[in-house]
Amino acid sequence: MPASDGIEPLRGSGLDGTDAQRIYRYMLLARAISEKSWLLTRQGRVLFTMPCDGQEAADVASAYALDRGNDFIVPYARSLGAMLVKGMTTQEVMLNMFGKAADPNSGGRQMPMHWGYKKLGIISMGSSVATTIPRAAGVALASKLRKQNAVTMVYFGEGSASEGDFHEGLAFAGVHRLPVVFFCNNNGWATSVPVNLQSAEPQVAKRAQGYGFPGVTIDGLDPLTVYQAVKAAVDLARSGEGPTLVEAMTIRMMPHSSSDDHLRYRTQEELDAERKLDPLPRFRDFLISANLLNEESDQTMSDSVDQEVEDAIELADAAPSPDPDSAMDRVYAP
Amino acid sequence: MPASDGIEPLRGSGLDGTDAQRIYRYMLLARAISEKSWLLTRQGRVLFTMPCDGQEAADVASAYALDRGNDFIVPYARSLGAMLVKGMTTQEVMLNMFGKAADPNSGGRQMPMHWGYKKLGIISMGSSVATTIPRAAGVALASKLRKQNAVTMVYFGEGSASEGDFHEGLAFAGVHRLPVVFFCNNNGWATSVPVNLQSAEPQVAKRAQGYGFPGVTIDGLDPLTVYQAVKAAVDLARSGEGPTLVEAMTIRMMPHSSSDDHLRYRTQEELDAERKLDPLPRFRDFLISANLLNEESDQTMSDSVDQEVEDAIELADAAPSPDPDSAMDRVYAP
């Protein structure tokens, strides 16, 4: 399957066929991990998860637009796809899911899907949403002061954009034209609260003009669209032109978390309809039509992804838990 | 001097000549109190003040657009003009300036210019800026729930609009289409920090569209413009159509407070130039041209205002201080 076959339909996106295939594999992997993690919580083997089903295109393609070796990500709990692109292995993700000592995010101290990996430029997140937003501006400020050629991308949900920290972080970044991209994943829900109860203006991106920089709303279900928009924002940031707020319209196919039951506030019909928008089959069809994928290679890729996840689960499950005697360590830096 | 003489130039503002004269007198009074208070701090007779010189048109005319008997004001420290319109007497203002027991705002517990007067529908403010903004939304929410036909107007500076509470308060009011008017006094400065260091977008009103309601930027130095814009906003709110963000462009003719020296960060030339925009002579000239005022009636009004302030100072100075034995009272409501 020669990559060049598919270049034509990718034209303008800045990606070649190999990129598209890679993005697809990351999406598959994120989905597989998300689904497996859900199952693991149902089996009681893992205690908590926050599925990312429906936003793989947004997370993977946006992170793909970064200089993965030098740029920073300030993630949120559904940024699994971005974490994989940034270099986390499936094994490492599973160590986090199982809360094991070797979890590189926190040594088992934080809940699953709470990312942070110094070596990879992933800045640690806690659960208190939106605190990450001024933090990302601060990381970018340091880049500017230290003349690092780095861009910082911060991910958050549209619900979290209701917090005061959103406002304070964006305003600061605007004033100092910081190299930061604000990536809002608008899936329409903050747990059970729909976006119209967060703001009378449903488009979060409209807020950017209040801070003096561009805001764009994009189809977050198409990786090529996401890549293009984010690449433009990253280039702008890197060239010293300041931040962009990118709002990716996505879907939340699963409940908010393994503790949530979305049928309390959404109908099955609504969920079924939304599932038709699933970015994965859509991108697969695109790749097939572009001769970048066929039934067989898709199956091979899927199998390899599943195997990767299974292997990681096995290893993570068997890995040692944190030593109870270490529970009081590292309250203070030495 | 018949009021009808001046009606023509007032047409469209919704005000008649008597209104215009009243507004002018309130403006004179606010200025006189502000100037006198400044002098009192220089003499050491009063310990602190925050002058409102330059924003009398904005404060007086905006409050004039309220139903003063039923509506609520959530003020900020420079809202003196609005307090007078809402019914505070000069005497009461001076009791506050001198921190006396009979200060209706706080019984001498709060600093000067920290307003709050239950009987008059003035909701108490502390010093922590912008906390007032969600509070105003809450007052308006209660009006809606209780079917009060009241509008709440909250005043704040453009610097304070940088706080997260601004964002959270406006968003909430938008969602519930609350009867509230957000009145931002944009004088270009937060103490020594110019507005361009608060936000890359200098127009605060632009933020309103992010919350799904209108924002307008107006000349805050002309009382008729202010009255018209605020009256429209108040009418909208009262009719159930929700909030408006009104941004009045004003000037800060004096230092931030009696503890500030603005020559550390502004030039005398700049200040002199700005003083030429003083809303008081401008409105006086207008009233004269409209035959609503002449040299003589202006002088009479000025004299009566000065006398009123002098009398108030004398009485407030002589009034008893709070009883030290009461210092621990009222920590809890009974």
Place this chain on the structure above:
Amino acid sequence: MRLIEAVREGLREEMAADPGVFLIGQDIGINGGVFRVTDGLLEEFGPGRVIDSPLAESGMVGVAIGAALNGMRPVVEIQFADFIFPAFNQLVSEAARMHYRTNGEFPVPMVIRAPYGGGVRGGLYHSQSVEAYFAHVPGLKVVVPSSPYDAKGLLKAAIRDDNPVLFFEHKLAYNTVRGEVPDGDYTVPIGEAVVRREGRNLTLISYGLSVHHCLEAAETLAAEGISCEVVDLRTVSPLDTRAFLESVRKTGRACIVHEDNLTGGVGAEVAAIIAKDAFEYLDAPVQRVAAPDVPSFPYSPTLEDALLPGPPDIVRVARELAAY
């Protein structure tokens, strides 16, 4: 009745009795709250009185204060006590001092409810005890019920109180702590502690879920011949000093127990008061059993279990105390 039902009953009855009472919080409407405390209340009282808030704690509390100042009695649900900090300024700078700063003109009748506490594998942000911060703030009242009876009665008292009251419910207690709750209206007064178990040798002083740990420890200790009195503070601010001092003057030995971390916790204040006002009666130093000084409980069960204070810790310290 389970503790969660007692809280719900308290809310429902107060809402039915007083049209000024309304609820505001995240996911409290159709979803009934993430713990289901408000389950069914939206249907019963409608969206005007059960308001799903934006994800904005400061705004939510600020709105509630404003509504309280205009004649309402808001009850705010903070989804987890851990997420109360964004609203700290509104609570400490505004709600707590509104009445004082206006010389009594503007009371703030408002309740802030929040589930607190660890042991649910919630990690650092779904496990905290935050009462000590607020117990330091004059103008706020802080209540932590240990039983369904108290939960309902104290909640009703809190809603009727003209002051801002913080009301912390241990999330592990919601469905595990059961008890008799009479039908209909009653209140439990804020500011009154209660003796949960009488004893002679030493006094265990606690609140919230930890009271049950004390009772469990007291049972174990009784078998060893150590007789413990257990005082349930119920309100941690203002403290019912008379109640625990009376007990300590009787037993001569005291140990304060809480799940919050040791340094600067409520136990410090209680210990300081005992050390001063029961000085002549003390036969042994005042002890505290609390979580060690780590930022919050970590996620991994091995780590959390290593840090959570429980009955064995109380038994160990009480033995030493009795033997002193």
Place this chain on the structure above:
Amino acid sequence: MRLIEAVREGLREEMAADPGVFLIGQDIGINGGVFRVTDGLLEEFGPGRVIDSPLAESGMVGVAIGAALNGMRPVVEIQFADFIFPAFNQLVSEAARMHYRTNGEFPVPMVIRAPYGGGVRGGLYHSQSVEAYFAHVPGLKVVVPSSPYDAKGLLKAAIRDDNPVLFFEHKLAYNTVRGEVPDGDYTVPIGEAVVRREGRNLTLISYGLSVHHCLEAAETLAAEGISCEVVDLRTVSPLDTRAFLESVRKTGRACIVHEDNLTGGVGAEVAAIIAKDAFEYLDAPVQRVAAPDVPSFPYSPTLEDALLPGPPDIVRVARELAAY
């Protein structure tokens, strides 16, 4: 040298020595801060290292945390300690636990400076002591210098520390407290108390401006034949327990003094520790002199003076203690 100059010197020297150190705060640039602590630093180091922030404390602290995580050593000025509360979540939920929650991967080297304290007719929002809230938070360090020497030395230590350090400067001390400050580099270690005056009959334990009140009271008491030892904590978290326990074991009597309100103040923790770990040595109950439990100091001089604890209060309590 005045205390304010010592702080400025500390900042200037650390900025000159380490390009990673930068300042962020409101009005700290051309205006030099509302107290003029940063006067001249903008001219010397430029706007890239002396950043006038928007009026947004949470954002400011959040930005500083981010910069600290990317190799910088930010020093944040909060204009008045009273205005730290909007940033409470960033400090408590993020800065304090970043190192712990990442198992040591992400330290947060950051200093938060803020003027605290009353007696300046600043009313409820320009007078507070806020150290107790933060002393309860594992992961934060809290420093309150009493002398120019300590102010410079502790500030330098704080800036070089890899943990978030809160640094509170009494605003009344800025221009009234003077003392020798050597030229050039030195540090005062965080976490070490110091004995300011030796004595035999009782121990006064304090920090910040109140240390001077203790010294003044000790002078008065000396004339009456009561010999006071004065321990200056300097760091209120983590506490140097060894230092004050040693003193109390010697004198057998202790009184803790602070300007913060009594209940849940730092004095509660110190008293609880003494009551436990110096139990056998105590000849009298541990006393505390603090502001009464009001939300903050009111504006009117008659009211503020009625509430501010000072040397006469210390003298009165110390006399009782000595006579016990």
